[in-house]
Amino acid sequence: MDKENLEFFASCLSGLESPLAEELKRLGIKRVRPLGGGVAFYCDVRRALEACLWSRLASRIMLVVGRVDARMADLLFDDVLDIPWEDVIAPGASIAVSAHGSNDELRNTRFTALKVKDAVCDRLREVRGLRPDVDTENPDAAIDVRIRDKRATVSLDLSGASLYRRAYLAPDDGAEAPLECALAAGLLAIAGWDEIAHAGASLVDPTCGDGSVVVEAASVACDLAPGLTRDRWGFFGWARFDEHVWDDLLAEADERFERGLAGAAVEGTIDDPGSARPNLDVVRFAGASTSSPAIARARGRAKRAGLRQAVSIEAFGAEGVVGLVERVGAAAARAGERSGHEAPVGFVASVLGARERSSEASAQADASAFVAAAAAAPAGSTFAEAGGAAVEARFGAPPHVRVVLGRDRVAVEALVFATPPIKATSVTVPDPAGGAEHRVEVLEPASEQFAARLFKVAKERRKWARREGVENYRVYDADLLDYAVAVDVYAGAGDAAGTAFLHVAEYAPPASVDPAKAQRRFDDVLAIAPVALGVRPDHVFAKTRRRDKGGSQYRDAGSRSYVTHIDEGGYLLEVDFSGYLDTGIFLDHRITRQLVGSKAAGKRFLNLFAYTGTATVHAAGGGAVETTTVDLSQTYLDWARRNMEANGFDGPEHSFERADVMAWITECRRKPLRYDLIFADPPTFSNSKAMGKRTWDVQRDHVELLIGASRLLTEGGEIVFSCNLRSFKPDVDALARYGVVLENITAQTIPHDFERNPRIHQCYLARRP
Incomplete structure (x- = not known):
């Protein structure tokens, strides 16, 4: 493993992948890739330790040690044995192995964990002369094995316990408490609280429960690292753990919290710093509840977090919420005047755990559903909690909030005032x-x-x-x-x-x-x-x-x-549902890709304007002996390479060329390279800066493209050409003068689910008689 470019995976609640990716970028980690259930990223040791210390949204942070063959137990053992564990496990560290997933040969996770444990111990005994101790309860180094089909990913858990278990939780807090912390952090991240908080905003939670939202909000505003007071970490058993780097990170986090706590304070005096009830006129973060036990727990959390001088938890009914809002709002206004920013008052109300849950697993599922719904729910519903009517009466309009309806609970979240919603x-x-x-x-x-x-x-x-x-x-x-x-x-x-x-x-x-x-x-x-x-x-x-x-x-x-990934015709293809306008695959070309695959057996295949290389995957799967994939975008070319590798097509016979297609064809014609099958699906129009002063227009330039591509065909070869310009009309006469014959096959390439729009694309076979 490259010391400066290690691979990691940060897991999180479903729905928080994108906010987590942004959080990691803010920590200075540049190579970040959201996936289902977490984020893959690459960085050095210091950045990894920093992510463990500062991430509010990650559940665990794993060092990816290797990917191994999991087709059989013996193959798994041999591959794990070949991993240089002496560079991963610190001398004298105890270990434990947990396994997840199964396949036809490795069905029992205990057996899988045992095989991996034996391989790790044998390797360390061979290199160091001593087997590590195994401690299944509190290991210094926890090894994680996850099987997917015929491969397994082996990782080292740098977190130890879940990062969602905040240090401010009490020892007797139940299994759902960490999930409440995660929900609160996720809700605030989705709402953009970090930016709002640093503009001097205050926050009121009129139904605060155990105080997770208020404490998490104050932690963000006060620059409190979630892991600052945590005393046990999984990376203590990591061979590359640097104690001096860690000490520096803790010292920096201490200084940031001191500055943040001072900056979060507003003008005024707390009557008694040791009191459980600070002066609300100088508090920016407040919660209200009618439950005495809940108030006690929330105050305890704020105190253990070191935030009691910035947080107040009070007993208020509906009418009392208005007074709470006004007093904290006044504090925010004074803070805003001092900082030069307008400091709004935010409202957050959330009902967490509105029904009895049977297990920690079901609580995890409910938590994921809550965060997911909060991320997707549109604003525009009326604040329906106890304090809502009173706030509306006092301020003349209800807060503009989100209402999330779960299967067995109702959750309400809100931040910042806005215009009244339209009646639904x-x-x-x-x-x-x-x-x-x-x-x-x-x-x-x-x-x-x-x-x-x-x-x-x-x-x-x-x-x-x-x-x-x-x-x-x-x-x-x-x-x-x-x-x-x-x-x-x-x-x-x-x-x-x-x-x-x-x-x-x-x-x-x-x-x-x-x-x-x-x-x-x-x-x-x-x-x-x-x-x-x-x-x-x-x-x-x-x-x-x-x-x-x-x-x-x-x-x-x-x-x-x-x-994430989808399956098309037995091929695993990567899609991005949110980062780009299109997902990485054009569904209307499903039949066209199948056509390419059916024609590819034993042929040399060329994909022009390749996009994410899905046609190349079909060609390789159809038996093409060689493939060449050409696109101007390095982003899409890398994507195409990943698609090919995901399906086992990673040999030297598969090449990828970043180039302007028209210039590449001109250059290629001077070489002896020739192809039996070519696929070209150009954009309608392009003015990419990478093309220089040239632009691309499919109506204007298709003749030049098809003539040039036809000169790269072997005898009897053919081109599958398509475009999505609805008004496209091929210049048949001009092409014929250069010996190119077109056959319109559009009708047979339009799938049933696109029949309402038969002009979704046009498709032709081009040949040289």
């Missing part, structure tokens, strides 16, 4: 699994028609998909004029197997449509779609498409990445 109505949505009907709040009564249409089409489409073995497909494509969106269903694969995703793209409305009304309709689509299709709200990804002048190149508002 509700529509009936059938349950896709045949259960009881759902009532979904919407902003437009006409959205009931959209709900009915979506459910009807989805029912037919599911039957078709099962019959045809299709897992990723379009279920709705602007079927109703007023609801101009495309809704695509994806089925996760690999680590995401069994998980459904929705990708919702809004086509920008014409100027004649009221933008506010269009936004309300789109919000209704996002509320209805997950219910009608049975998909978790955190797995719904929404984007807006806007046409640029002169073509169908689109702009997107931009978002954080959400990377």
Whole structure:
């Protein structure tokens, strides 16, 4: 392992992958990649220790030690034995191994853990002359093994216990307490609290429960590292742990907390620093409750966190909340005047644990669902908790908040005042699994028609998909004029197997449509779609498409990445539902890719304008003896390489070329390189800076492209050419003059789920007679 570029994985609650990735970037970690259930990243030892100390959103941080063969127990043992454990496990450190996942040969996780433990011990005995002690309860070094299909990832847990178990929790706090901390941190991250807090904002939680939200909010504002007072870490058993670096990080964190706590204070005097009830006029973070035990627990957490001078937990009913808001709001105003920022008062209310949970596992699942729903829920519902009516009466309008409805609980979150929401109505949505009907709040009564249409089409489409073995497909494509969106269903694969995703793209409305009304309709689509299709709200990804002048190149508002995998025809393909406008695969080309695969056996294949290389994967899987993948974007070329490697196509016979396609063809014609099968799916228009002064226009430039590509064909070779310009007209005569013959195969390449839009693309076979 490169000492300066180690690989790590930070796990987190589902729905927090993107906020966690942003948190790691703020810590100075540059190579960050969100995945399902966590974030992969690369950094040196110091940054890794810093992430353990400062991350509020990660559950655990794992050092990836190696990936090994898990087809058989003996192969697993041999590969683990070959890992240089002397560079991973500190001398004298005790170890323990835990295993997760299984396959046909390794079905028992205890057996898997035992084989790995034996391999580690044998390696260390061979190198050091002494086997490490095994301590299954409190090991110095905890080794984690996760099997997926025929491979296993072996990691060292640098965290030890979960990072969600904050130091301010009491020893007798139950198993759900760390999840409450995670929920609070996630809720605040989703709401952008870090930026708001450092502008001098105050926060009031009128239904604070055990105080997790208030304490986490104050911790952020006061720059308190979550792991500052933690006394046991998994990296203590890491061979590369540097005690001097760790001491420096702790000293820096101490100084930052001192400065942060001083900066969070407002002008005034606390009557008695040792009192359980600070003066509210000088407190920026407050919670209210009617439960004496809850108040005691919340105050205890604030005290153990070292935040009692900034946090107050009080006994208030509905009317008392207004006084609490006003007093803390005044403190925020004074802090804002001093800092030069406008300092709003934020409200946060959340009901956590509104029902009895049977196990820590179910609590974890509920927590993930809560965070996911909070991330996806649109603003615009009225604050319905006890203090809401009183706040509305005092300030003339309700706070603008999010209401998250879970299966067995209601959770309410809010931050910062805004305009009163539009009064909502509700529509009936059938349950896709045949259960009881759902009532979904919407902003437009006409959205009931959209709900009915979506459910009807989805029912037919599911039957078709099962019959045809299709897992990723379009279920709705602007079927109703007023609801101009495309809704695509994806089925996760690999680590995401069994998980459904929705990708919702809004086509920008014409100027004649009221933008506010269009936004309300789109919000209704996002509320209805997950219910009608049975998909978790955190797995719904929404984007807006806007046409640029002169073509169908689109702009997107931009978002954080959400990377996972899907299966198409037995191939594992990477998709990003959130980082780009498109996901990394064009579903309307499903049949086209199958066509490429069926023609590729024994042939040399060339993919031009390759995008993420999905056609190359099909060609390699179809038996191509060589593949060449060409694209101007290094990002997409790397993506294509990952797609190929994920399917075992990583040999020297598969090459990847970053180049302007037209220039590359010109250069290639001077060489003896020739191909039996070429796939070209160019964009409609491109003015990429990497092309210099040139631009690309498929209508203008397709003749030059096809003539040039045809000169790279072997005798009897052919080109599969497609484009998505609806008005495209091939210049058959010009091509014929250069010996290129086109056959229009568009009709046979349009899948059933795109039949409503037969001009979604055009497809041709090009040959030289």
